[in-house]
């Protein structure tokens with residue numbers, strides 16, 4: 001290649017932030033960007049005032065609800081590192097996009113509200129991280145408010161998520177009595193000062209814990225005595241810090257702070273950058289692909305149509321896994337078996353899109369897609385032919401029957417619903433004997449129902465009505481030669497097929513799944529669809 005791009009790759013850190021809505025993900029991201037100098041005014045990342053330019057406002061629905069449906073990517077520089085933050089939608093209803101975004105990240109930052117602990121959404125997203133064995137860093141937020149007991153919070157993470165915890169720092173009080181954090185590695189106290197919601201610079205002091213007089217004066221005798229006790233307890237009770245375990249996702253370093261008042265954020269960022277891995281080798285059908293030793297390669301993790309209504313465009317988001325991307329060079333789209341130039345490559349930022357000339361392993365680029373890419377596709381150097389491991393399809397948890405209002409618009413309806421299904425936002429199923437007139441949609445998050453309705457109306461001019469169905473569990477039938485008519489299940493079970501014609505069953509509850517397996521000898525059910 002001539003140029004040594006290894007350094008560029010090594011300084012990249014690509015991560016996703018996961019949290020339950022309202023835990024403070026947006027606020028923390030804003031503070032990160034502030035340190036990176038990417039913004040100079042906290043609040044301008046996803047602030048309502050700048051929504052006009054935000055890439056995530058491509059759909060009216062988002063504005064109406066004040067939420068971000070699509071995930072975007074933010075890139076900034078800090079301390080010699082080039083950081084890519086993959087934003088995952090923070091609202092309750094999320095889609096497969098959220099899961100897939102995690103497939104493109106090398107590590108995850110989990111934000112937890114100190115007064116709430118582990119919440120439902122964190123649990124779901126966390127499962128995907130565990131499956132991928134990516135490092136998870138925990139930021140326990142809102143210490144400026146009353147918080148749950150720190151030991152209990154750690155215990156909850158360990159029990160609920162099944163991951164060992166290792167506090168890197170430790171909070172000193174909380175709420176009105178919040179005094180700062182204790183940095184265990186450097187054995188010093190970092191004092192907190194109210195910054196009036198981050199509107200002014202806080203004056204933090206660092207006091208070595210060995211300087212007892214000074215520390216007691218700063219924290220108060222009582223708080224200092226408690227801290228000393230807790231440090232002792234902690235040293236005896238918590239897991240030892242082990243970078244290897246962190247990097248293989250079995251131990252999460254835990255940090256405490258307050259994103260809103262901008263306390264503990266920079267310390268977190270610094271430690272995170274030291275502990276997180278640069279882009280690592282990824283599995284392909286020819287073995288592991290090393291990011292620095294191979295030429296350009298990437299995989300498509302997300303496709304989004306009509307981001308810009310005026311242009312009716314379709315963008316394929318790619319995570320670069322190896323080498324250097326050069327906009328002028330040809331690449332091979334492996335699944336399409338075509339050598340081509342990627343068209344209009346751009347970096348999609350929160351507030352802007354900019355054309356990229358070059359990018360490196362770890363980066364995300366969006367390219368114009370004339371309808372040739374599918375999720376999971378690989379692009380690589382023209383002389384190569386390998387494919388990256390596929391992205392799993394996540395089982396939908398909500399189902400509805402789709403009724404088309406105007407039967408004259410059959411064609412548009414079929415085109416629209418198929419297109420949206422191809423993007424992966426929804427999955428579609430049919431009655432076993434029926435054609436496209438009877439369609440059932442399955443989604444991971446219920447918001448996708450609204451998205452489907454909205455998009456069919458606005459992009460395809462088709463009106464639909466959705467009738468919610470009670471199913472919550474989906475199982476594909478693995479037996480290839482099974483007589484479906486002879487299959488007997490519970491009365492609430494429904495037999496359908498997916499778009500590839502694979503038969504599957506929908507159930508209202510887990511009990512019915514078990515009953516059906518009991519009643520049909522040899523029946524093999526799977527939670528995942530076949531490719």
Ligand code: G4P
Pocket residue numbers: 019020021022023024025026027028090141142143144145257258259260261
């Ligand atoms: P999210 O992206 O995870 O959904 O959360 P977001 O950052 O939007 O934060 C949710 C709410 O929690 C916001 O308040 C935010 O100001 C507040 N918050 C975030 N971090 C902290 C913290 O460290 N301490 C305290 N006390 N509050 C925090 P809001 O009133 O819902 O919104 P806003 O009017 O402040 O924008």
